[in-house]
Amino acid sequence: MAALMLQGTGSDVGKSVLVAGLCRAFANRGLIVRPFKPQNMSNNAAVTADGGEIGRAQATQALACRVPPSVHMNPVLLKPQGDRTSQLVLRGQVRGTLRAARWREGREGLLPEVLESYRLLSTEADLVLVEGAGSPAEINLRAGDIANMGFARAADVPVLLVGDIDRGGVIASLVGTHAILDPADAAMIQGFLVNKFRGDPALFADGMQAIAMRTGWAPLGIVSWLAAARRLPSEDAVVLERPRAASEGRVRVACPITSRIANFDDLDPLKLEPAVDVRMVPPGQPIPDVDWIVLAGSKATLADLDFLRGEGWDIDIKAHHRRGRPILGLCGGYQMLGRRLSDPLGLEGPPRSVEGLGLLDVETRLTGTKKLSEVQGEAQGAPFNGYEIHLGETEGPDRARPAGRLADGRTEGATSADGLVVGSYVHGLLGRPEQRAVWLARLGAQASGPDHRADIEAALDEIAAQLEAELDLDAMLRIAQNRR
Template identity: 65%
Template sequence: MAALMLQGTGSDVGKSVLVAGLCRVFANRGLLVRPFKPQNMSNNAAVTADGGEIGRAQALQAIAARVAPSVDMNPVLLKPQSDRTSQLVVRGKAQGTLRGGDYWRRKPELLPEVLGAYRRLRAEADIVVVEGAGSPAEINLRRGDIANMGFARAADVPVVLVGDIDRGGVIAALVGTQAVIDPADAAMIRGFVINKFRGDVSLFDDGLSAITARTGWRSIGVVPWLGDAARLPAEDAVALGRDTGDGAGPLIAVPMLARIANFDDFDALAHEPGVRLAMIPPGMPLPGDAALVILPGTKATIADLAFLRAQGWDVDLAAHVRRGGRVLGICGGYQMLGRTIADPDGIEGDAGSVAGLGLLPVDTVIRGDKRTRPITGRFVSGEAAFAGYEIHAGVTTVDPDAPALLRFADGAHDGATARDGQIGGCYVHGLFDQPDARAHLVASLGAVSDGLDRRETIDAALNAIAATLERVLDVAALIAIAKEAA
């Protein structure tokens, strides 16, 4: 059995995409591959077949490896709820809300969970491709670490360090990482990869030589800017500001809430030529010419409702509705559209109850039991099919005379609509990845969808990325390094 870990000189250097690409590279070579990330921090979560939660990036990497996602692929997931608190998810199940100090105290008991999950994956795979988190150069976080070198040394997994040349200073980032980390940690690193290179790669030959001379690490290759990565789900909210969408036609506006979650709901719309998608940052008004405003999911509904009001988006939304514009709420956004939201036990923040936006005849109570499951069904109006997932702690009561938005395959209904369908909401994420469901939405705005299946788009992008990595990386060297794993 073999294993290889990619760590980065910093956050957002492209580790997630490279791990996904390598999973597809190895899968294309006929190997049984499993992705693994010991600890992730993200509000963009995916749901496994058994109802567990893992980071969205690991679900994508499982697709790249051509296997079903499992909770072992991301045994520890932190979902930020505020600047100082996060929900802790262990092997797919929520374990409560922790402050930063609480998490540090819990770390020693989490390492066995991490190692157990890793060993189970190793037992069923030819190779495990591991993704680090942040950077090993964050030496202030080294004590009790389970995400980078703490894991690598405990599991004896060799490391390849990734540097992002697009942000500048990549030579200093790589050499500096070796300079500040513990020598025993540095000894785990077998080589380095330069990522996001633009232009003539030969111009960086002297840079590669300088890094090798100063660190003793070998170059595994230089990866060009991967344009196909834009077709993959983004894991980090920092990518949202760079995503302008590439369509034309009716405008769909999505306000970027402070604790926005599962924002990959909008990836398919961003690439839909029949509509324009705009992610609206804080401080900017909702566009007056929007045909549809979608309130996204959030990790803390009451706090983000206050944030929405602080931006003046509630006033913009009321004006949008008066103009006849359509509104859709997904999960937390659905809860916000109702009359009241109560969190009596302080599950997502301070205990309390607030008035919602009053656009749907529903009331929500946040409970400790979270519902996480894949789900299929159809829109009540139009009968378009969808396949998505639920991941929410709220229980929403709908007035008996309010029409539902969705009908699940088991016959149950979800969501609500008002004003003859002008306003609607539901709990289902991933609603528009299916071509039928997306075509239904686009048609309601007077446009025509491209009819593409999002899954096929993602698969094609993964194949294109894998082909590039095969060309520019020393894959044989990576396999040899992976075989060093204990």
């Protein structure tokens, strides 16, 4: 078994996309490949075939390997609930809520379980591609680390360091990382690559040599800007902070960015439709006059409901409804649309009960058991495939008009008496073009975009082909095989 770990000079340098592309590239070479991320922090999660949840990026990487996702691919997942608290998910199951200080003190105790998950994956693979988190240059976090060099040294996995030239200062970030690392940590790094290059890579040849000379690391290539990466699901909310040019789509869709928004990739399938213009509305801006409002999921639904009201978005949403225009709430967004939302166990903070938006005649009570399952079924006469990942039970008269029916016969979701407001717990509801066609038909448009999963597969193939052309994959494989 061979293994290789990609770490970055900082967050958002493209590690997740590169690992996904390399997974597909090496799988295309006939290798049995598995992705692994010791520790992840994200509110965009996916349900695994073995009944747990992992970071969205690792699910995409599993798809790149052409295997079902497993909880062992991301044994430690932190899901932020507030600025200083996160839910701890260990091997796919919730293990409690941690404050930041307590996490830093206790994370090293999770290393044996992380290593066991890595060992289990290793037994079934020719190659394990490991993704770090953040950067090893954060030496203030080195003690007890399980995400970067702490894992690499414990598992004896060689490291490649990724630098992002698009943000500037890539020579300084790579050479500077070498300079501040503990010598034993720096010795784990066998090579480097530069990501997100725009223009002629030959212009940076001298830069690559300068980095190699100052670090002793092997230069393994320059990756040009991966245009296909925008078609992969994102798990990092940083993408929501970037302005996106408005399209010419006739159907205007708005989704407010709440403080703890989760699984916002549910909107990605709509972006495949030429007839649709998806607008992610940041804090400080009103929800514009649009044709359709979609409320995404939330990691802290009660807090996000407070946030939504603080932004005045509740007024915008109700005005949208009075104009006779449709609203879809997904997971936490579904819960917010009801009359009341209660947290008697204090799962999201002090126990309390708050009024919802009152657009669906249902009430939600948060419970201690998280629903985690892959689902399929039919909604509005069209098929869907997706997954459920939520706390809470939702009941009320509008449940008599379900959003859809699952394959096992159970009803799912709720619809208002006027038919304008729909709530559903199904993430991925809009992934299939047949399902999108029904929604867009209500708005006077036609669906012509591809199946979302098929588009992701095509994007992975495009990225893999580009990495084959631009990186020295043979050298990377030799590094992975000649482990220390």
